[in-house]
Amino acid sequence: MTGTSKTSKRVLLVDLNNFARYPTMPIGYLARILRASDHDVSVFSPLSLGVQGVAREPRSGALTLATTKLNHRVAVSRYGWIRNLRDRIAAPRRSQLSAESDRVLREFGRRLQGEKPDVVLISSYLMYRDLCVAMCAAARRASVPVLLGGPYFAQMEVLTQWISIPGVTALVAGEIELEISRVVDTIIQGGSLSQFHGVFTLSKDGQLEGSVAPPLEDLDRVPFPDYSDFPWDLYPNRMVPVMTGRGCAWGACTFCSDVSSTSGRRFRSRSPQNVMAEIEHHYKENDVKNFVFTDLKLNGSLDVWRAILNGMQQVAPESKWIAAVHVGDDSNGGNGLSASELRAAAASGCVRLTTGLETGSQRVADLMRKGTAIDRTVRYLEAASAAGISCRCTMILGYPGEKAEDVAASAAFLREHAAHIGRISLNRFSIMTGTVFHRTLQKDPAHYPGLTQLQSNDAVAHVGHYYSEVSRRDYRKAMMGLLDAVHAINTRDLGSRAQDFEGAM
Ligand code: B12
Ligand code: SF4
Structure with a gap:
């Protein structure tokens, strides 16, 4: 948290893309742009607790072949219940972030209490939905609004499933980084978000409001990402x-x-x-x-x-x-x-x-x-x-x-x-x-x-x-x-x- 004035708004940015080899790009962009408009930004990267995302392509060992063959046979089984069971067993093993979500959630709770942010921004892969639901519930209990975004919300079927998560104030479907400071300020002030392309809300009677933002055209306008918040000493x-x-x-x-x-x-x-x-x-x-x-x-x-x-x-x-x-x-x-x-x-x-x-x-x-x-x-x-x-x-x-x-x-x-x-x-x-x-x-x-x-x-x-x-x-x-x-x-x-x-x- 650097160079911010006393009146600046506190933004807690949560990284549920969490990849353990290098910093996360959307988080870096959002942090840079919000700071440039005098927001007091802090980043919660689960990796700072030592929790990693998906282990990507570890080198194969001598025993891997037999396991891979067995796993493959099960994964393509003609019986749906076998495939589903395998998926359920495999999901937490695929990602440490899924397996250790309780620890991550406790730390998130501490950050909420300690930092008292005016708004929480979560960037999430779809695979971390359960953790995301729990974080939104915690933010709701603390009366902190949540803006949710991530790399796969531009499909209507998908965003419809996420917007109704209790505690989500609005959901982002589009590359809206150049507008993010205004969106954040509007949320904090409790204003109407309907002026922003790419920001979805649910009306009081449960109607979906908003539109997917078209792709951002002039990419040179986006400033370089700020990776200063990432736990650099934990990367290999x-x-x-x-x-x-x-x-x-x-x-x-x-x-x-x-x-x-x-x-x-x-x-x-x-x-x-x-x-x-x-x-x-x-x-x-x-x-x-x-x-x-x-x-x-x-x-x-x-x-x-x-x-x-x-x-x-x-x-x-x-x-x-x-x-x-x-x-x-x-x-x-x-x-x-x-x-x-x-x-x-x-x-x-x-x-x-x-x-x-x-x-x-x-x-x-x-x-x-x-x-x-x-x-x-x-x-x-x-x-x-x-x-x-x-x-x-x-x-x-x-x-x-x-x-x-x-x-x-x-x-x-x-x-x-x-x-x-x-x-x-x-x-x-x-x-x-x-x-x-x-x-x-x-x-x-x-x-x-x-x-x-x-x-x-x-x-x-x-x-x-x-x-x-x-x-x-x-x-x-x-x-x-x-x-x-x-x-x-x-x-x-x-x-x-x-x-x-x-x-x-
Ligand atoms: C680079 C990349 C990787 C890298 C680094 C990932 C990382 N976590 O940083 C590597 C190669 C390691 C990787 C791995 C994986 N990836 Co990947 N990856 C990508 C890729 C190609 C680009 C991501 C990126 O940086 N985009 C650039 C940024 C700027 O775009 P963005 O993330 O969409 O963010 C913009 C907006 O969405 C928005 N936004 C995003 N979050 C938020 C939050 C808020 C609050 C707001 C306001 C806005 C906002 O603002 C940003 C700026 O416009 C995407 C495909 C794509 N084109 O996006 C897939 C993608 C993100 N990956 C995907 C997947 C599935 C994986 C893996 C699980 C694959 C696997 N089975 O191993 C792993 C898991 C990694 C992990 N979590 O540990 C999926 C995610 C889908 C999903 N389920 O959510 C994608 C979408 C590919 C796909 N279509 O299937 N990945
Ligand atoms: S459409 Fe492009 S990114 Fe997608 S698989 Fe084909 S070459 Fe790769």
Whole structure:
């Protein structure tokens, strides 16, 4: 709490995004903007109690393969009650923040009593709903209004499930950071919030009022995030996230919930100058040499991509960075991923790139509208690894339409190109509310043959399902082969250059 006047309003910002490797971006933005307008801000990060969020991709050990195979069999069981039971058992294990919510809640209560904030702002992933409900109840008992926001409230079904949580004064669905000071002051004064796009309330008779704010256009107007409140000494190393643009320049993959999230709905880029100035700022102010670009596709704006390749070592000497890229086609000026550009990326400090491989079957990639050609991805992997960049690929198993031979093609792909792949993140296909896949399914349930047992849970933006193909003997056999191929890659050493980023992306 710095530089505030006696009359300034006290804002307690709660971070239920809590990721234990680097500070949380939306919290940093909100803190910076509120402080600039003389609000007295304090941040409650559960990590300050030692409580971490989701452990991300720990390195596979010798025993992991057997457990993974068993877990996978149970997760795709034909019996809904088995899948549900597994989910219930797995949920608290996935995140320390869920498992230790009592401790976090007690500390929140102490902060409420001690700091006596005029308003509480909570930023929450949907998975932390129970904790969020308990925090709102505590704030209500203390007569403190709560403004709730998070990365996945831009879908109406989802926000409708959260707005009615007792104690929530208003819910934010949109990138409203430039308005946040006025919104906060209006809440504290008990004024009407209907003037603000992106702020939802419930009227006395329970009617939903408000509208989802359109994507924020001029991103250069947003000041650089303030990460001074985070427990820096509890991170394994000093690393900051930087987002050079919001949304994805490809944006068409049917399964993708990043592009149905609040800030991902349409592609917009910051100017290269603004991005480079932020990198320099963190380098100097926060003494940071490790950067994670959290863009969905860092090569979305080639101007920004090339500015990083050419300028990173000038503004942040000896720094290292990682990012996600989309290996699209090379027409219209290329995708920034030629062999020479990948060498330039490595020279500028890039140690790791992640890309959506998703499948080794071109047919399934096309069903997903992935916009990638597998032979082009191979050339990318070869060139990136030759340049010394560790390549991480995400993959999806069980996409409706996928057959045993497609899974076998994925496994064969991994065996053939293992030398160029550092890590695989293999995810079971899941239907998220608001994705193209979900909207298509709503319009035409027959569009995806073999998909049954649909079970919507809008509060967590998830539709449970069963895909009958996965129970076929030949599919199961191919699936085990794929798990073997993934395991063989994920047990290897990452290589010293990328080591600092192990588990970060
Ligand atoms: C970078 C990123 C990560 C990073 C860092 C996450 C972190 N906690 O900091 C990494 C790679 C580690 C990660 C991991 C995971 N992530 Co993630 N991640 C993202 C990503 C790509 C960008 C997040 C971001 O920083 N956005 C930029 C900021 C500025 O946007 P924003 O968060 O929406 O915030 C804006 C507004 O929403 C609003 N806002 C937000 N909160 C609040 C609060 C208040 C009070 C107000 C007024 C406004 C406000 O203001 C902000 C500025 O406009 C998003 C997708 C996306 N495009 O958002 C997914 C996303 C947030 N992740 C998601 C998930 C599911 C996960 C994982 C659980 C995946 C997994 N199974 O491992 C893990 C869990 C991590 C954890 N909690 O420990 C989901 C969350 C959905 C949900 N259920 O809530 C998303 C939306 C992706 C998706 N569509 O599925 N993630
Ligand atoms: S390229 Fe990635 S971020 Fe973009 S739409 Fe596809 S999955 Fe989503």
